[in-house]
Amino acid sequence: MLKRFIIGIDLGGTNLKVALLDLHFKIKDKRILDTKSCGTKELLISCLINATNKIIQDNRLAKVNILGLGIGLPGPIDIKRGLVHFFPNIRGWQEVNLKGILRKRLGLPIFLDNDANLMCLAEHRLGAAKGFKNVVCLTLGTGVGGGIIIEDKLYRGLSFAAGEIGHIPINEKGPRCNCRGQACLEAYIGNARIIEKAQKLFRRKIALKQLSVLAKKGNQKAIALWSSVAEHLGIALAGVVNFLNPDCIVIGGGISGAGRVLLDKVRKVISERAMIVQARHAKIFKARLGNDAGLIGAAILVKEGLR
């Protein structure tokens, strides 16, 4: 019998990940490229195509072995038309029919979605939110992205842009946000903001990972910093809990590595500030699938899309 696989791609502002997955979403092979070294739009598209062809060949497979290609993208997508509206952190992409281009040049079924949606899909099907019906997932990174599962289905909204938790304002006035808004959650807890604050506090450059290690070791400054991050996050999530009354919230991405110092405080803020009925049952989990969530979600998108 013909062996069948799925290609998953996770395109980020920094890394371009390409993986070969089996139909149980196990990663059989994975490559990580540098997004910027690929170059501009046309070259980046060629990069996607070459990397796909190469991972197929290197595994001694042919197109006939590949069910399809799923790709997570760092920006708003029209998934119906397969259109990239733009990428906030990669220049030169404006209304690009990426699905059409890839289908033509690869001859495979192509499925596109926003990267945070795919992380959410993966965590719901196979990760921390498995078995829960109404779920909100967040990724904490350069940006603060998110996805929503309603009645076990990815909820995308009218323009496929739902889930932007990072752009819920937590104050009426406050720092400008990259999205053009003001006082959005991301403007307080995006990676760059945390690093800025840490630099002021420690009077030297300090990486996020180190900040997590310090907090775990009991460093009071680091704990206070994570505590203030958790406060901002908890307030935004109290609003989400009141408004959406989800079964659980899954928190992933780099800064979720701070672990309990972050999550316990987030839980505390929600339990203090959200409404009693909603707060009583809303579970707050750390994401389980780590950095591979996007690749796994891309493969799930293909398999479920072809059903």
Add this chain to the structure above:
Amino acid sequence: MLKRFIIGIDLGGTNLKVALLDLHFKIKDKRILDTKSCGTKELLISCLINATNKIIQDNRLAKVNILGLGIGLPGPIDIKRGLVHFFPNIRGWQEVNLKGILRKRLGLPIFLDNDANLMCLAEHRLGAAKGFKNVVCLTLGTGVGGGIIIEDKLYRGLSFAAGEIGHIPINEKGPRCNCRGQACLEAYIGNARIIEKAQKLFRRKIALKQLSVLAKKGNQKAIALWSSVAEHLGIALAGVVNFLNPDCIVIGGGISGAGRVLLDKVRKVISERAMIVQARHAKIFKARLGNDAGLIGAAILVKEGLR
């Protein structure tokens, strides 16, 4: 052929409305009682039962003509078990199995829901949001309630408590809210807050309706007051637009009577502060069904529930 009708009840902290509706949701008869004059829990339940029996008899009908009774309630409900958790503005209700009591004493199929959900259902099926798929409705009154329609269905959340737009925090620090939270939207634009602000501004007692009339006549103080209400509301809704990417938002309840001075400013704030993709398509409508939305929604709940 047997003529069939539905009883709709809308229980509020001030008024108890009881209506007889036909199967096209036309109100054939309506009575308005004073909730407080009914008295405590047991007496209020008797009031509901007597008013139901009376409207049936007065219309020369019998129980056999009634498909069922739908009732909108001003607080969190477990609609599966038919349980009222509590009412923020009516004392003495704690985990009351209202559905069981009414079914036993009336011998009719009983359907319960939160009043804001029923307003939302009515506006979606027959009002301003007809034809839209993903909808958020708000009622602006003593409290700021809301409901969510996802893919044409009322979305209730894990504990049937979704839609609490009034309890999205719009600032990290701010006035205490009745819900025990802090700086919730309701703590800025609940009726009582607006009246307080108006009193300070005009140095006399002034009713909401009058405030709307003054604004329409061009009174600058009144316009400024509505503008600040719209600012608070618009900021909360910018978050909702970014997070849920709805097709449209319907605004009803007393203060929506301020009309364009309120709605135009809300639209402006959303278009300035929400993300481009989501803001581009989100329509902001005034509710169309007015004070009867709750009764109509209650009847829709019965008809759709019995399908």
